[in-house]
Amino acid sequence: MEKQKQNRRLADAVESAQYMGGISHWTMRDWAKKGKVSSFKIGARLMFDLDELDRIIAQGERPRLITAANAA
Numbered sequence: 001m002e003k004q005k006q007n008r009r010l011a012d013a014v015e016s017a018q019y020m021g022g023i024s025h026w027t028m029r030d031w032a033k034k035g036k037v038s039s040f041k042i043g044a045r046l047m048f049d050l051d052e053l054d055r056i057i058a059q060g061e062r063p064r065l066i067t068a069a070n071a072a
Helices: 002-006 013-019 025-034 050-059
Strands: 010-012 040-042 045-049
Touching (some): 010 013, 010 050, 013 045, 013 050, 025 045, 045 050
C-alpha cells in the first residue's frame, strides 16, 4: 500500500482541468466540492489523482456523486 502511494500521479486543479480536455479549473474545484471527484489539499493546493481522472475518461462519462442510495 505504501508503495502505491509513492507512485501516485498528482496534479493541481489547473493541471487536472487541462488533463480532462481543457475544462475550467473552476469546474474541477466544483466537482471536488460536490464530491464528484476525490481531491485533497497539500498546503494551499487542491490536488487530484490522475489515475482517478483516467478512469473517468475511460468510462466516457462524467463522475457521479456516490450516495448511500446508489453505493449498494
